[in-house]
Amino acid sequence: MKVKFQKTKGFYDVYERKPGVNKDIIHYCPGCGHGNAHKFIAETIADLGIQDRTVFVSPVGCSVFAYYYFDMGNVQAAHGRAPAVATGIKRTHPDSVVIVYQGDGDLAAIGTAEIVHAANRGENMTVIFINNAIYGMTGGQMAPTTLVGQRTTTTPYGRKPENEGFPVRVAELIDAIQAPIYIERVSLHDSKHVTKARRAVRKAITYQLEGKGFSLVEILSACPTGWGLLPVEARKWIHEAMEPNFPLGLKRDEGPNIEARELQPCNHVFEGVHGLIDLPAPEERGAATMQATMEHVEEAWRNPAIKVAGFGGQGVLLLGLGLANTGMQVGHHVSWLPSYGPEMRGGTANCGVHISTDLIGSPVVADTDILVAFNRPSLEKFEAAVRPGGVVFCDTSLVDVKPTRDDIVVVGVPATKLADELGNTKAANMVMFGAIIGRTKLFTVDEVCASLDGFIKKKKLIPVNEQAVKRGAEYVLEMS
Ligand SMILES: Cc1ncc(C[n+]2csc(CCOP(=O)(O)OP(=O)(O)O)c2C)c(N)n1
Ligand code: SF4
Incomplete structure (x- = not known):
């Protein structure tokens, strides 16, 4: 007998996320649990024949792109607000089937109020809660579900x-x-548990269809990228580390004992609402253009505002994190604010870092003292924001143009080439770290090397990163 595998009809035939990119692949990392959870939902909706009345409410997090995959109604909620958005949909369309899908940052941090009150109102909805003990999309910060002792970028x-x-x-x-x-907690650590998780999702959706009320399925799910583990190790970690902290099993199942609840559709008429939101015109902004003075430039070297920019995967965020981490180690106030597209790999990425002897008012870096550009688009985008007298470090292995301004200092460092020579292209960011401190004297090489343990997850890579920092510092000395 021939076994034929087929994608469930709950998913689109092709994924049109990026023009020209393989339309069969999803954006999740290998071994990520989101894929399993998506499949459970899509299969159930297709099997129950309710695609045309289902609305999937996606969160902000790695699953922000879910609407490219689910062939059903899709709504994208602001961070943490999916249960509130779903409430609106369900109340105005009581016949809809509403799936609320949230990560632990989304549901248990910024969205704590929304989930608690949707549950307390007993909204007839299904919440699928992905607990991967970390903020995956934003680069692995601590989530409310992070385990005691677990290292994350914000709990190094x-x-x-x-x-x-x-x-x-x-x-x-x-x-x-x-x-x-x-309410049930399930796990994706092996195939037996995957089957149980699939069953739980199906039950929660069926109860909603029967009009019974609020269900929540918590899924312990792997984030190999955020945890710094291989997919197989990550599954093991769910079992060995997460499950003792988050006991599996049924917390409550009232489904068989209760009657369906009747919900009246909401049909208020909001007359005159437009008049109420007639906002005053925005004030004119003051013409506060900053004149650079020598005092300012000196101040900038003590308390620099730094922007590091490039493609995802070049270690742009890690370099920023390293700068902040070393600043923290030597006793300064620091901030690190990453910004990037939703993809873990291949998108654009930048981060702003403040290192300051004073308290930091805002982590935003607008006027930049030090710009580090790892590719041409980053140089072109951020050059204008560099303060007169500021410094631009360019990876000349990749950036083939020069900054256009003549009131800034430009330091070209072939960081990628130097890292290649050391045998690890990925260490280009640390070569650049060395060049920055070699040129600005922000920290000593020893201070940076001593702080590597605080932000390099894979300990076996510390020696090559140390070499890279030293090489970058030497390079700018040789060039001066
Ligand atoms: C109002 C707001 N605050 C913060 C963010 C940044 N942000 C985007 S995703 C995310 C965390 C997502 O983590 P989680 O919910 O655990 O989902 P995962 O990526 O792990 O699947 C944060 C903090 C945002 N987009 N909007
Ligand atoms: S970062 Fe983690 S949660 Fe996000 S796609 Fe990758 S493995 Fe999944």
Whole structure:
């Protein structure tokens, strides 16, 4: 007998996310649990024949692109607000089937109020909660569900309860509320548990279809990228580290015992609402153009505002994190603000770093003292924001144009080539780190090397990163 594998009809035949890119692939990293969870939902919706009345409410997080995959109604909610958006959809369209899909940053941090009150109102909706113990999309910061001792980019020495509190157990939290009808925690650590997880998702959607009320399925799910593990190791980590902290199993199942609830459609008429939102015209902005003075430039060297920019995958964010981390180690106030597209690889990325002897008012870097450009688009985009007298470090292995301004200092460093010579192209960011400190004297080479342990996840890579920092510092000395 021939077994024929076929994609469920709950997904689109082709994914039109990026023109010209393979239309069969999704954007998740290998081993990511989001793929499994998506499949459970899509299969259930297709099998129940409810595609035309289902609305998938996606969150902000790695699953922000879910609407490229699910062939059903799709709405994108602001960070944390999916249960509130879903409430609106369900109340105005009681016959719809609403799937709320949220990560742990989305649901248990910024969206805590929304999930608690949707559960408390007993909204007839299905919440699929992906607990991967980390903020995946934004580069691996601590989430409310991060385990005690777990290293993340914002807990580089491990989460400490006395500083960051304990992991939030969402299934138990929702179980403290009276109205929900079905709450279960499942895991994706092996195929037996994957089957159980699929069953739980199906049950939660079926209860909604029967009009029974609020369900939540918490799925312990791998984030190999955020955890710095291989996919197989990540599955093991779910079992060995997460499950003891987040006990699996049914918390509540009232489905078989209760009657369907009738919901009246909401049909208020909002007459005159446009008049109420007649906002005053915005004020004229003051013409506050900053004149550079020598004092300012000196101040900038003490308290620099730094912008690092390039493509995702070039280590742009890690370099910023390294600058901030070293600043913190030597006793300064620091901030690090990453900004990038939703893809973990291949998009554009930049970050702003402040290193300051004073308190930092805002992590935003607008007027830049030091710009580090790893590609041409970054140079072209951020050059104009460099303060007169500021410095631009360019990776001349990749940037084939010169800055156009003549009131800034330009330092060309063939960082990628130098890293290649050291045997690891990926260390270009650390070569650049060395060049920055060699030129600006922001830190000593020893200070940077001593801080590497705080931001390099894979410890075996510390020696090559150390070499790279030293090579970058030497290079600018040779050139001066
Ligand atoms: C109002 C707002 N605050 C912060 C962010 C930045 N942000 C985007 S995704 C995210 C965390 C997502 O983590 P999680 O919900 O755990 O989902 P994952 O990426 O791990 O699937 C954050 C903080 C944002 N987009 N909007
Ligand atoms: S970063 Fe983590 S959650 Fe995001 S796609 Fe990759 S593995 Fe999945």
